[in-house]
Amino acid sequence: MSNQKKPQSGGPMGHGPGGGNMMMMGQKAKDFKGTLRRLLTYLKPRRNQLLAVFFAAILSTVFMIVGPKIMGTAITELFEGAYGKFQGIPGAAINFDKIGQILLVLAGLYVFSSLFNYVQQYIMSSVAQNTVYDLREDVNKKLEKLPLHYFDGRPNGETLSRMTNDIDTIGSTLQQSLTQFITSIVTIVGIIIMMLSISPILTLISIVSLPISIFVIRPILKRSQKHFADQQRTLGQLNGHIEEMYTGHQVVKAFGHEKKAGAQFDLVNEELYEAGRKAQFISGIIMPMMFFIGNLSYVLISVVGGILVTQRAISIGDIQAFITYSKQFTQPITQTANIANIIQSTVAAAERVFELLDEEEETKEITTTSLTRAQGAVTFEHVDFGYGEDLLIEDMNIEVLPGQTVAIVGPTGAGKTTMINLLMRFYELNGGKIKLDGLDTREMSRHDLRESFGMVLQDTWLFNGTIKDNIAYGKSGVTDEEVFAAARTAHADHFIRTLPDGYETILNEEASNISEGQKQLLTIARAVLADPPIMILDEATSSVDTRTEVFIQQAMNRLMEGRTSFVIAHRLSTIKDADLILVMDQGKVIEQGTHSELLEENGFYADLYNSQFSEKVG
Known part of the structure; x- marks a missing residue:
């Protein structure tokens, strides 16, 4: 499973990047x-803050909605x-003082609306970040408790995607979409x-335009869905092709396939272009159609509203306010539809996180x-796995005495690495016992057991940091002199000191700024520093020069001196x-037995x- 986020193109609803597309393609x-319900349990400890967000959102929206009426x-x-003055009515004049007072009230409402909007965003950011913080903590603790077979059976990218992308999706939805959803619902009801308070007849005209719009755009939406699906499919193919070629x-280059790779790119790129062009063109028709129907509605509202004004059934200011409300009415409906699909995708992301949390x-x-x-005495007694x-x-029955080197x-596929995994208790036995100094390993803590072992594997693992920190990883609270001594024992001190920054040299993420052999020497130095009573060595010399x-x-x-050692060997000459x-x-x-036996x-x-x-001689 890829954990890369693919770019989203504008959707058929035309409201921002990926809006309508997300509606159709959302998982x-x-x-x-x-x-x-389970996701809400993470919000339960913050219900008071959510209540404050809810009321702040309502007040902010209400103050904004009342504005056009005022x-x-x-x-x-x-x-x-102005009309009275124009008609020559005695004493008629524009009351600028009253208008000024109304505008001051209006300005005050907008200020309070902005203030409560700020409050809801501020509180919600805290709620969202604390919630995803708890989720990350739970996932991190879970990963520490998962058995090795979980990681063996899944791509690393999938687990990483659940811990990063999926939790980020939840955080973004809580931060932005949840408050927007509340605001949209309150706005729809409020408008x-x-x-209705202005004119039930005009309200009916405005609301009737919505089902007409849906009836008109539904066939266009269905047709555009196919092209958006093709667009996402070909985009995935293009990304995969580019990743493979890169x-x-x-x-x-070695096999001279540049032209073939370029031709394949052109083919997929052309498919993407065609699918994207058709999807954008068809979805682009939707907004003009909605505007057309909306404008018809505005014309009808203006005509009916004008008639009502002449009959003194409604004031001209109310007509202006109603037109403003009718224009605002469709926006929160569209937002609510989009947010509903975002929430659907967010719950799907939460489900993936909870699946990880529910793993055995x-x-x-x-x-x-x-x-x-x-x-260092190790015994396998009738082990089945x-x-x-x-x-x-x-x-399996094996008896190893303290200080012995066992190859x-x-x-x-013979079971060599499996035997080591059982020794470290990465997997549980089906039957039998493994004993360390006569004690059943299942009756001691995993921490105590694994503290008794040091490992030097064929695949070296070094992290982004200094060489000194990488060696010191083997033991906490060590001094620099202990690190230097371990490096000398591992024959790594000389090459480290020849580097520009010596022990302070920063290794990059893949540690590609030192050679494979040097990496291996550092992992040996790390094991030397840890000073475990038992060593496990998986063929550490297979990828280096003689x-x-x-x-x-x-x-x-030198590392194996005085220790019980298990050596997985591929070159038999090294374990004679x-x-x-x-x-x-x-x-x-x-x-x-021994080599000679x-x-x-x-x-x-x-x-x-x-x-x-024979192979070497030949």
Whole structure:
């Protein structure tokens, strides 16, 4: 699942970027009511603030709605004074004092409206940010409790998207759309009340124009939906094509596929152009049609209103106010329709977040034993394990003494990494026991267990920060001298000091400003600093040159001194001196012994070793 936000084009309703498009393309929640109720529980602690927002929104809107009516009173006063003076009525004159008072009242209303609008936005920003803060906290805590198989079974981008994009969507909706939704509803109700207070007949004329507009634009909307769907589809294809060509540009150039890639781009780009042109053209007809019907309504209102004025049934100021209300009437209806779809998409985003929060957590810890510092004795007793219904490891029995170096070899998929994952309790056993110093690992806390292990993996992990901080990651509260000593032990001190900023050199996000071998030396230094009683080494020299391999092997040998070590080996020549070699195939330990003992048996290990030797000679 891609976590990139695709640009949205103007929708058929024509109200801002992506307005109508979102209405058609918005993702829907599977359980709208249930998810909405759960989302509201995050707002429950802030119900007093929400109540204040609600009243502030009502007052702000009411003050704004009353404005045209008061303005109409001023116009009526001006018209009647001017008309009387024109007719030569004795004592007739424009009462500027009264008009001035009305305008002052109007100005005061608009000031109060703006003030309450500011208050609602200020309070709502606090509500929105605190709500998404709580959501992020809950998601972060959840991620710490999820088992490894959750991350193994899902793309990292999907989890990241749920924690960032989906929560941001919720925050944006709470901040903007919720207050706008309240304002729109109050505006619709308020305008209808004000129009009815002026003239029920004119109100009927104004409201009737809405169903006529919907009847006219519905066929256009249906036709434009197809083209907007094509536009989104081809936009996704274009983005995918560009991403593939950009990330793999070296391969494209190496195989001379530039023209083919360009032709494919032109083809998809042309489809996008056609779909976008048709969608925008058809949706562009909607607003002129709505304006046309609206203008017919204005003409009818003006004609009927003029007749009512001549009959003294309504004042001229009220006609002006009514026309203003009729123009304002359609805007909150359109906003409400758009916001309803935004809320639909937001609830869908919340559902994705709640799905993450509902994921099954790691088995609850039942801590009955504690471990200060392990001696390093490890025992597998009749261990069974499978990722699904079928068992990968069956009846595994291994005994490792403190200080021993155990090499694990075997073909791809034999269960080597799985065995390490079980040792670290990243997965729970189907049966049997794994013991550390005679204690069942399931009876101790995961923190205590994993504190006993250090890991140097084939895939190095370094974060954006200084080299010193990356090494110090292995242990909290260390001094600079301890970091330097660990680097010297790992044969990393020399190359670090040759860098322009030495230990203060900043590694970029992918740590691409140092070589693969140097990265590996830093991870070894980190493990040295942590000083664990048991080490796990996944073939750390497979992607480096021979000279660097020698340095890394020396560093690893020093790291393993006096410790129980588990080494996953692909190059069998590197583990000839191991105290115990476990040969795995299809989840079972089929052979075990020293290098010389296994060669003498002339079995599976001997075939593996001799095949590597033959390949090198050949």
